[in-house]
Amino acid sequence: MMELDYLATVLLSSLSSASILLIATIGLAVVFGLMGVINLAHGEFLMIGAYAALTATRYGVPFIFAIPxxxxxxMAIGAAVEVLIIRRLYGRLFDTMLATWGLSIAFYQLAVTIFGTVTPGIGMPQFNLKIGNYSLAGYPILMIGVAVLATLFVYVLMTRTVYGMKARAAIQMPEMARAIGIESYRVNTLTFAIGCGLAGFAGAVLLPIVPATPSMGFAFVIKAFLAVVVAGPVTLTGSALTAIGLGGGASVTASFLTSVAGDAFFFLITAFLLWLYPLGITAKWRSKM
Incomplete structure:
Protein backbone atom coordinates (compact mmCIF):
# COMPACT_ATOMS: atom_id res chain seq x y z
CA MET A 1 0.00 0.00 0.00
CA MET A 2 2.91 2.30 0.76
CA GLU A 3 4.24 1.85 -2.79
CA LEU A 4 0.84 2.62 -4.30
CA ASP A 5 0.61 5.78 -2.19
CA TYR A 6 4.06 6.84 -3.35
CA LEU A 7 3.22 6.13 -6.99
CA ALA A 8 -0.01 8.13 -6.72
CA THR A 9 1.93 11.00 -5.15
CA VAL A 10 4.51 10.97 -7.95
CA LEU A 11 1.85 10.84 -10.68
CA LEU A 12 -0.19 13.67 -9.15
CA SER A 13 2.92 15.78 -8.63
CA SER A 14 3.99 15.13 -12.23
CA LEU A 15 0.56 16.08 -13.55
CA SER A 16 0.84 19.28 -11.54
CA SER A 17 4.24 20.08 -13.08
CA ALA A 18 2.87 19.37 -16.56
CA SER A 19 -0.12 21.63 -15.87
CA ILE A 20 2.22 24.46 -14.83
CA LEU A 21 4.06 24.08 -18.15
CA LEU A 22 0.72 24.11 -20.00
CA ILE A 23 -0.35 27.32 -18.24
CA ALA A 24 2.91 28.95 -19.34
CA THR A 25 2.47 27.61 -22.89
CA ILE A 26 -1.12 28.60 -23.75
CA GLY A 27 -0.34 32.24 -24.52
CA LEU A 28 2.48 31.16 -26.82
CA ALA A 29 0.14 28.73 -28.57
CA VAL A 30 -2.15 31.66 -29.41
CA VAL A 31 0.60 34.02 -30.65
CA PHE A 32 2.90 31.53 -32.36
CA GLY A 33 0.42 28.82 -33.26
CA LEU A 34 -2.41 30.99 -34.56
CA MET A 35 -0.61 34.15 -35.71
CA GLY A 36 2.70 32.64 -36.82
CA VAL A 37 4.56 35.24 -34.76
CA ILE A 38 7.64 34.00 -32.89
CA ASN A 39 7.49 36.13 -29.76
CA LEU A 40 10.86 35.70 -28.07
CA ALA A 41 9.65 38.11 -25.36
CA HIS A 42 7.00 35.62 -24.18
CA GLY A 43 8.95 34.85 -21.02
CA GLU A 44 9.22 38.55 -20.24
CA PHE A 45 5.45 39.01 -20.56
CA LEU A 46 5.12 36.19 -18.04
CA MET A 47 7.58 38.08 -15.81
CA ILE A 48 5.60 41.34 -16.24
CA GLY A 49 2.44 39.56 -15.13
CA ALA A 50 4.19 38.26 -12.01
CA TYR A 51 5.53 41.71 -11.10
CA ALA A 52 2.15 43.34 -11.78
CA ALA A 53 0.44 40.88 -9.43
CA LEU A 54 3.20 41.27 -6.83
CA THR A 55 2.96 45.07 -6.94
CA ALA A 56 -0.83 44.93 -6.62
CA THR A 57 -0.59 42.69 -3.52
CA ARG A 58 1.93 45.09 -1.95
CA TYR A 59 -0.68 47.82 -2.28
CA GLY A 60 -3.16 45.70 -0.37
CA VAL A 61 -5.04 44.09 -3.26
CA PRO A 62 -6.02 40.47 -2.45
CA PHE A 63 -4.08 37.98 -4.58
CA ILE A 64 -7.20 36.67 -6.30
CA PHE A 65 -7.93 40.20 -7.60
CA ALA A 66 -4.28 40.87 -8.43
CA ILE A 67 -4.44 38.18 -11.13
CA PRO A 68 -6.92 40.02 -13.42
CA MET A 75 -2.72 42.83 -22.48
CA ALA A 76 -2.25 46.61 -22.67
CA ILE A 77 1.51 46.27 -23.14
CA GLY A 78 0.98 43.49 -25.69
CA ALA A 79 -1.44 45.64 -27.69
CA ALA A 80 1.07 48.51 -27.73
CA VAL A 81 3.86 46.15 -28.86
CA GLU A 82 1.69 44.80 -31.70
CA VAL A 83 0.74 48.28 -32.92
CA LEU A 84 4.24 49.76 -32.67
CA ILE A 85 6.41 46.78 -33.68
CA ILE A 86 4.76 43.50 -34.69
CA ARG A 87 2.26 45.03 -37.15
CA ARG A 88 5.10 46.25 -39.36
CA LEU A 89 6.80 42.86 -39.47
CA TYR A 90 4.09 40.33 -40.45
CA GLY A 91 5.51 37.87 -42.94
CA ARG A 92 9.10 38.72 -41.96
CA LEU A 93 9.88 35.89 -39.56
CA PHE A 94 13.54 36.64 -38.92
CA ASP A 95 12.89 40.35 -38.39
CA THR A 96 10.11 39.53 -35.92
CA MET A 97 12.44 37.25 -33.99
CA LEU A 98 15.12 39.95 -33.80
CA ALA A 99 12.60 42.61 -32.74
CA THR A 100 11.05 40.50 -29.98
CA TRP A 101 14.49 39.33 -28.83
CA GLY A 102 15.54 42.95 -28.44
CA LEU A 103 12.26 43.65 -26.66
CA SER A 104 12.92 40.79 -24.22
CA ILE A 105 16.34 42.25 -23.37
CA ALA A 106 14.79 45.69 -22.84
CA PHE A 107 12.05 44.31 -20.57
CA TYR A 108 14.61 42.28 -18.61
CA GLN A 109 16.89 45.28 -18.03
CA LEU A 110 13.91 47.46 -17.10
CA ALA A 111 12.82 44.89 -14.51
CA VAL A 112 16.35 44.74 -13.07
CA THR A 113 16.45 48.55 -12.85
CA ILE A 114 13.05 48.85 -11.15
CA PHE A 115 12.87 45.74 -8.95
CA GLY A 116 16.46 44.49 -8.65
CA THR A 117 17.60 40.93 -9.31
CA VAL A 118 15.99 39.29 -6.26
CA THR A 119 12.38 39.81 -5.25
CA PRO A 120 10.60 38.13 -2.32
CA GLY A 121 7.58 36.04 -3.24
CA ILE A 122 4.13 36.30 -1.73
CA GLY A 123 4.19 32.90 -0.04
CA MET A 124 2.26 29.81 -1.05
CA PRO A 125 -1.25 29.31 0.40
CA GLN A 126 -0.89 26.79 3.18
CA PHE A 127 -3.12 23.82 2.49
CA ASN A 128 -2.02 20.25 1.82
CA LEU A 129 -3.34 17.11 0.13
CA LYS A 130 -2.62 13.89 2.01
CA ILE A 131 -2.22 10.56 0.23
CA GLY A 132 -1.56 7.86 2.79
CA ASN A 133 1.59 8.82 4.64
CA TYR A 134 2.55 11.37 2.01
CA SER A 135 1.58 15.00 1.79
CA LEU A 136 1.58 17.36 -1.20
CA ALA A 137 1.32 21.15 -1.20
CA GLY A 138 -2.21 21.97 -2.29
CA TYR A 139 -1.57 25.06 -4.43
CA PRO A 140 0.54 23.33 -7.12
CA ILE A 141 -2.10 20.59 -7.32
CA LEU A 142 -4.71 23.33 -7.83
CA MET A 143 -2.84 24.26 -11.03
CA ILE A 144 -4.25 21.12 -12.67
CA GLY A 145 -7.73 22.62 -12.53
CA VAL A 146 -6.42 26.06 -13.56
CA ALA A 147 -4.75 24.55 -16.65
CA VAL A 148 -7.98 22.77 -17.64
CA LEU A 149 -10.05 25.95 -17.23
CA ALA A 150 -7.52 28.10 -19.13
CA THR A 151 -7.44 25.62 -22.02
CA LEU A 152 -11.26 25.44 -22.16
CA PHE A 153 -11.45 29.25 -22.08
CA VAL A 154 -9.14 29.64 -25.08
CA TYR A 155 -10.88 26.82 -26.96
CA VAL A 156 -14.34 28.35 -26.46
CA LEU A 157 -13.04 31.85 -27.23
CA MET A 158 -11.48 30.77 -30.52
CA THR A 159 -14.16 28.34 -31.72
CA ARG A 160 -17.49 29.47 -30.26
CA THR A 161 -17.40 33.26 -30.42
CA VAL A 162 -17.70 35.84 -33.21
CA TYR A 163 -14.28 37.19 -32.28
CA GLY A 164 -12.75 33.71 -32.59
CA MET A 165 -14.13 33.25 -36.10
CA LYS A 166 -12.89 36.71 -37.11
CA ALA A 167 -9.47 36.03 -35.59
CA ARG A 168 -8.98 32.76 -37.44
CA ALA A 169 -10.20 34.32 -40.68
CA ALA A 170 -7.93 37.35 -40.30
CA ILE A 171 -4.93 35.10 -39.67
CA GLN A 172 -5.60 32.31 -42.18
CA MET A 173 -7.07 34.40 -45.06
CA PRO A 174 -6.33 38.09 -44.36
CA GLU A 175 -7.23 39.37 -47.85
CA MET A 176 -10.56 37.53 -47.88
CA ALA A 177 -11.27 38.71 -44.33
CA ARG A 178 -10.70 42.34 -45.32
CA ALA A 179 -12.92 41.84 -48.40
CA ILE A 180 -15.89 40.88 -46.22
CA GLY A 181 -15.38 43.76 -43.81
CA ILE A 182 -13.26 42.23 -41.03
CA GLU A 183 -10.75 44.79 -39.72
CA SER A 184 -7.72 42.50 -39.69
CA TYR A 185 -5.43 44.99 -37.96
CA ARG A 186 -7.73 45.39 -34.96
CA VAL A 187 -8.35 41.65 -34.73
CA ASN A 188 -4.62 40.88 -34.88
CA THR A 189 -3.91 43.47 -32.19
CA LEU A 190 -6.52 41.89 -29.91
CA THR A 191 -5.24 38.37 -30.62
CA PHE A 192 -1.64 39.34 -29.79
CA ALA A 193 -2.86 41.15 -26.67
CA ILE A 194 -4.80 38.05 -25.56
CA GLY A 195 -1.68 35.89 -26.03
CA CYS A 196 0.33 38.33 -23.92
CA GLY A 197 -2.49 38.49 -21.36
CA LEU A 198 -2.40 34.70 -21.05
CA ALA A 199 1.36 34.92 -20.41
CA GLY A 200 0.65 37.55 -17.76
CA PHE A 201 -1.99 35.29 -16.25
CA ALA A 202 0.59 32.50 -16.05
CA GLY A 203 3.10 34.75 -14.31
CA ALA A 204 0.49 35.94 -11.81
CA VAL A 205 -1.10 32.61 -10.98
CA LEU A 206 2.31 30.92 -10.63
CA LEU A 207 3.68 33.70 -8.39
CA PRO A 208 3.26 31.68 -5.15
CA ILE A 209 5.26 28.84 -6.75
CA VAL A 210 7.84 30.79 -8.79
CA PRO A 211 8.82 34.09 -7.10
CA ALA A 212 9.03 37.12 -9.37
CA THR A 213 12.54 37.75 -10.71
CA PRO A 214 13.66 39.38 -13.99
CA SER A 215 14.84 36.00 -15.28
CA MET A 216 11.83 33.90 -14.21
CA GLY A 217 10.55 33.59 -17.79
CA PHE A 218 13.69 31.74 -18.88
CA ALA A 219 12.60 28.73 -16.84
CA PHE A 220 9.50 28.30 -19.01
CA VAL A 221 10.05 29.84 -22.42
CA ILE A 222 12.34 27.20 -23.99
CA LYS A 223 10.15 24.26 -23.00
CA ALA A 224 7.02 26.22 -23.95
CA PHE A 225 8.39 26.93 -27.44
CA LEU A 226 9.36 23.30 -27.92
CA ALA A 227 5.92 22.13 -26.78
CA VAL A 228 4.22 24.41 -29.33
CA VAL A 229 6.60 23.39 -32.15
CA VAL A 230 6.09 19.68 -31.44
CA ALA A 231 2.33 20.29 -31.28
CA GLY A 232 2.12 21.39 -34.91
CA PRO A 233 -0.79 23.11 -36.69
CA VAL A 234 -3.56 22.06 -34.27
CA THR A 235 -2.11 24.47 -31.79
CA LEU A 236 -4.32 24.35 -28.73
CA THR A 237 -5.10 20.64 -28.53
CA GLY A 238 -1.59 19.73 -29.65
CA SER A 239 0.05 22.05 -27.13
CA ALA A 240 -2.07 20.57 -24.34
CA LEU A 241 -1.02 17.05 -25.32
CA THR A 242 2.68 17.89 -25.66
CA ALA A 243 2.83 19.94 -22.47
CA ILE A 244 1.15 17.20 -20.45
CA GLY A 245 3.08 14.36 -22.14
CA LEU A 246 6.53 15.92 -22.22
CA GLY A 247 6.19 17.87 -18.97
CA GLY A 248 4.63 14.96 -17.10
CA GLY A 249 7.17 12.46 -18.44
CA ALA A 250 10.06 14.74 -17.49
CA SER A 251 8.65 15.18 -13.98
CA VAL A 252 8.19 11.41 -13.48
CA THR A 253 11.75 10.82 -14.68
CA ALA A 254 13.05 13.51 -12.31
CA SER A 255 11.13 11.94 -9.41
CA PHE A 256 12.75 8.53 -9.85
CA LEU A 257 16.17 9.74 -11.04
CA THR A 258 17.38 13.37 -10.99
CA SER A 259 16.20 16.74 -12.30
CA VAL A 260 18.97 16.59 -14.92
CA ALA A 261 17.61 13.24 -16.12
CA GLY A 262 14.14 14.81 -16.30
CA ASP A 263 15.41 17.64 -18.51
CA ALA A 264 17.33 15.14 -20.66
CA PHE A 265 14.11 13.14 -21.10
CA PHE A 266 12.23 16.28 -22.18
CA PHE A 267 14.75 17.35 -24.82
CA LEU A 268 15.51 13.85 -26.14
CA ILE A 269 11.83 12.98 -26.58
CA THR A 270 11.25 16.38 -28.17
CA ALA A 271 14.06 15.76 -30.67
CA PHE A 272 12.72 12.27 -31.41
CA LEU A 273 9.17 13.57 -32.02
CA LEU A 274 10.42 16.33 -34.32
CA TRP A 275 12.45 13.76 -36.24
CA LEU A 276 9.38 11.50 -36.48
CA TYR A 277 6.89 14.34 -37.18
CA PRO A 278 8.79 17.31 -38.74
CA LEU A 279 5.56 19.32 -39.10
CA GLY A 280 4.29 18.47 -35.60
CA ILE A 281 2.31 15.59 -34.15
CA THR A 282 -0.99 17.10 -35.33
CA ALA A 283 0.05 17.79 -38.94
CA LYS A 284 -2.36 15.18 -40.35
CA TRP A 285 -5.29 15.95 -38.07
CA ARG A 286 -8.42 17.33 -39.72
CA SER A 287 -9.30 19.65 -36.86
CA LYS A 288 -7.47 22.98 -36.81
CA MET A 289 -7.78 24.12 -33.18
Missing part, protein backbone atom coordinates in the same frame (compact mmCIF):
# COMPACT_ATOMS: atom_id res chain seq x y z
CA UNK A 69 -4.93 43.23 -12.88
CA UNK A 70 -1.83 41.41 -14.17
CA UNK A 71 -3.79 40.15 -17.19
CA UNK A 72 -5.01 43.67 -18.06
CA UNK A 73 -1.51 45.16 -17.67
CA UNK A 74 0.10 42.58 -19.95
Missing amino acids: IAVLVT
